[in-house]
Amino acid sequence: MPVSQQDVSKWTEESRNTQNMETVNGAHKTMSMDGDNDDDDGFNRMEENNDDEEQGEEGGLGEEESLEESPKRSGTKRKKMTKARQQRFKVRRIKANERERNRMHGLNDALESLRKVVPCYSNTQKLSKIETLRLAKNYIWALSEILQSDESPELMLFVQALCQGLSQPTTNLVAGCLQLNPWTFLPEQAQDIPSQVHQTSTASFSLHPSYPYPSPPYGTMDSSHIHHAKPHTVDNALEPFFETTFTDCTSTSPRFEGPLSPPLSVNGNFSYKHKSTTEFDKSYALSIQYAPQGLAGVQCLHPFYASSSQRFDIPMDNFMSYETHNERMLNA
DNA sequence: TAGGCCATCTGGTCCT
DNA sequence: AGGACCAGATGGCCTA
Numbered sequence: 073m074p075v076s077q078q079d080v081s082k083w084t085e086e087s088r089n090t091q092n093m094e095t096v097n098g099a100h101k102t103m104s105m106d107g108d109n110d111d112d113d114g115f116n117r118m119e120e121n122n123d124d125e126e127q128g129e130e131g132g133l134g135e136e137e138s139l140e141e142s143p144k145r146s147g148t149k150r151k152k153m154t155k156a157r158q159q160r161f162k163v164r165r166i167k168a169n170e171r172e173r174n175r176m177h178g179l180n181d182a183l184e185s186l187r188k189v190v191p192c193y194s195n196t197q198k199l200s201k202i203e204t205l206r207l208a209k210n211y212i213w214a215l216s217e218i219l220q221s222d223e224s225p226e227l228m229l230f231v232q233a234l235c236q237g238l239s240q241p242t243t244n245l246v247a248g249c250l251q252l253n254p255w256t257f258l259p260e261q262a263q264d265i266p267s268q269v270h271q272t273s274t275a276s277f278s279l280h281p282s283y284p285y286p287s288p289p290y291g292t293m294d295s296s297h298i299h300h301a302k303p304h305t306v307d308n309a310l311e312p313f314f315e316t317t318f319t320d321c322t323s324t325s326p327r328f329e330g331p332l333s334p335p336l337s338v339n340g341n342f343s344y345k346h347k348s349t350t351e352f353d354k355s356y357a358l359s360i361q362y363a364p365q366g367l368a369g370v371q372c373l374h375p376f377y378a379s380s381s382q383r384f385d386i387p388m389d390n391f392m393s394y395e396t397h398n399e400r401m402l403n404a
Numbered sequence: 405t406a407g408g409c410c411a412t413c414t415g416g417t418c419c420t
Numbered sequence: 421a422g423g424a425c426c427a428g429a430t431g432g433c434c435t436a
Contacts (some may be wrong), residue, residue: 089407164421164422165413165415167422167423168413168414168415168422168423169412169413169414171411171424172412172413172414172424172425173413174413175424175425176411180410180411200410201409201410202409
């Protein structure tokens, strides 16, 4: 770990007694070279350092708390590292490592719980930690805006809000969970899509000016933009469909009560960079085809139809395929 | 093979 | 003194 002057200035006399600059830098030169969870490693290093600093010291218990002048730094005092003291450090370090592991496991458990309540969850495609946090942040923010606006949220804007700042794979996953084509709500992607698709889908949605892209730095999200949400000037061809969809969901689909339904793998299905429109359509169709038991197999949260964050499954029959969507748009 | 993600170790700091 | 929390460093694993 690089040690700055500021860090050095923070050191207390006590810390200097147990570890000077050279010790710190030396430790990091050799730290974690094996990575095999050998708890003795750090203490072996400590002992090596101590060997350098305790020349001729035999480690009697009675000398444990005595102080001596450091031979390497004038004016600094450090405690003798006796065998007993080394042993105490070793035990303390082992215990600290275990606590740290448990702490991180608890953190990971909490993160896993969070993964299960954000809008899309897949057992096969686990969101990374950072993406989980980003999606959760977007989700909370979107929900709060919906509450404040007191209006029926439009799905496209809702998904846009969810996907702010998310990586391409995560955006694909969210899109897959909501059975949307990410081309239709990500402006930067829309620049690269084939013209045919662009004309038939993306151009139909006027991206809301209050959803700038790329997203602002995290934590600085402007909370005003949904208040400014203007009604769509261009009819969203999906909107009536989704209104029906979610209405149907509440009436025909069982509410989420038990274990998660089988996940729908959307891995790569929305990747557009190396696929023609036809290929895209095929992969999209495949993603639907492999959805188990006629259900989407994913669990989606829509704040307007799933109050209190209740999860529900969206029947596959309620979804319009990408081809169907394109046909409708072409015929419109 | 590079890059992303992750688990783990570690030392420093703050608090009880 | 010891625990909680944090951030840096490192190596392993996986994927494009």
